[in-house]
C-alpha cells in the first residue's frame with residue numbers, strides 16, 4: 413500500500429505530533445507514504461469567505477501536483493479540513509465545465525493543471541478500508557486494556573459528503589478503537605462541531621460547543637480525534653472556566669495506535685498534548701498501555 | 716465605507732453576482748426549519764438560517780447585511796446534511812460572508828480579520844505559519860485587547876513546544892496563483 417501524503421500546514425506546526433504519529437503508525441502497518449513534493453496550503457476554512465475561486469484553486473494545486481508527480485496514487489490526508497477541501501475539488505469542480513476551466517486557468521499561473529483523476533482519502537478511511545481493523549488488531553493485540561475512549565469524529569469527514577462512514581451514526585473510529593482493546597465511552601457528541609475557526613472569530617460562541625463536548629466526555633480516559641483543529645479546540649481551553657472546567661485528555665487516534673503498538677511516548681510526541689499533565693500521563697500509562705499482562709484494569713478509577 | 720444605506724436592488728456587479736448565486740441555490744427552500752433546528756450556533760444568531768434564506772429569496776439586501784447570522788456559522792455542515800431539499804447551505808453561509816465583505820459594512824472588519832490574515836499568510840509563505848498568523852490577525856482586527864486574550868494560550872503552546880519560527884522556504888510560491896485569481900475576479 414502506497415499513498416501520496418498531504419500532511420497540511422497544521423501538521424508541520426502545532427499539530428506536529430499528528431504528523432509524527434501518522435508516519436510511525438503507517439510504517440508499522442506496512443503502508444508507504446510519499447509526501448507530495450512542494451505541496452502548499454489547502455485554504456482551510458479561510459478561503460471560502462474570501463474568494464470562491466481561491467477556495468478551489470488552493471486545494472486543486474495540490475491534487476495537480478499529485479497527479480503529475482505521483483500518478484496513480486491516492487492522496488492521503490490526515491487532517492479533516494484538508495481532506496474535505498481536497499475532496500471538494502473532485503465533487504464540485506470536476507464535472508462543472510466552466511468552474512473546472514477557471515480553476516485550471518488559475519493553476520496555469522503556476523504551470524499546473526488538474527485533470528480530475530486523483531482519489532482523496534482520509535486516514536480513517538485508509539485504516540478501516542485498506543488496512544482493515546483485523547490487520548490492526550493483529551498488530552496491536554488488545555493492548556489498550558479496556559481504556560475508555562470517546563471517539564470524536566467532528567464534521568468534515570462525515571459531512572457534507574457521505575464517503576466512508578454513516579454521517580448519522582459513524583462507526584469507523586469505534587471499530588479501530590475496539591480492535592485495539594479500548595472500550596467505547598458512550599456519548600452523543602462524536603459528530604458535534606468543535607467550533608472550528610469560530611473559536612478565533614467568536615470564542616464566546618464556540619466555547620458552548622466545547623463545553624458540551626467536554627462535559628459529555630466526563631468519565632472517559634481520553635477523547636480520540638483525527639483533526640488538528642478539533643484537537644486544538646478541545647484541549648487548549650480546558651483551563652478556561654467558560655469551557656466548564658472539564659479535564660479530559662485529548663489524543664490523536666494515531667497516538668493511541670502508536671502506544672498500543674508498543675511505541676514509546678516520545679515516538680508519538682505525547683509531551684505535546686496540552687491536555688495531559690505528568691500525573692495523567694502516568695495514570696493512563698499505568699492502566700491503559702502497559703505491555704505487561706493485564707489485570708485489575710477495570711477497577712482503576714478516574715484521573 | 717459607511718455611506719448612505721444601500722438601496723435593496725441597486726447592487727454593484729460583484730454583489731449582484733453573489734446574490735444571484737445565492738438565489739439560484741436557495742430558490743427551492745420550502746421553509747421547513749430543519750436547518751435552524753440543526754445549527755449548533757443558532758443561539759448566537761439574530762436571524763435564524765430559515766429566515767435568512769427567505770430574506771435572500773426576497774432580495775432584502777439591507778436586512779441581510781445588518782445580520783450577524785452568517786458570521787456565526789462554523790461550517791459544520793449539519794444543515795447541509797439534513798436539508799430535505801438537499802440545498803448547499805454551508806456554502807451559502809460562506810457566500811453571505813463574501814457578500815458582506817463586498818459591501819464593507821462596519822461589522823465586516825472585525826468579523827473577517829482572521830480570514831484575511833490567514834489568506835495573507837498563505838499568500839506570503841505558501842504554507843500557513845502559525846506564529847506569524849496570530850500577530851497578523853491582531854493587526855487586522857485593530858483591537859488592542861485581542862493579544863491579551865490569547866496570551867495564556869500562547870504561553871501554554873510555547874511550553875508544549877508547539878510554536879515554531881516561520882519557515883520561509885516556500886515564500887512567494889503562491890504569488891502567481893493569487894495574482895492570477897485576483898485578475899480573473901476583477902475581470903468578471
Ligand code: SF4
Nearest residue numbers: 744745747748750798
Ligand atoms: S432545511 Fe432546507 S428546505 Fe428546510 S428551511 Fe432549511 S434550507 Fe429550507
Ligand code: SF4
Nearest residue numbers: 754788789791792794
Ligand atoms: S453549517 Fe453553519 S449554518 Fe449550518 S448548521 Fe453548521 S453552523 Fe449552522
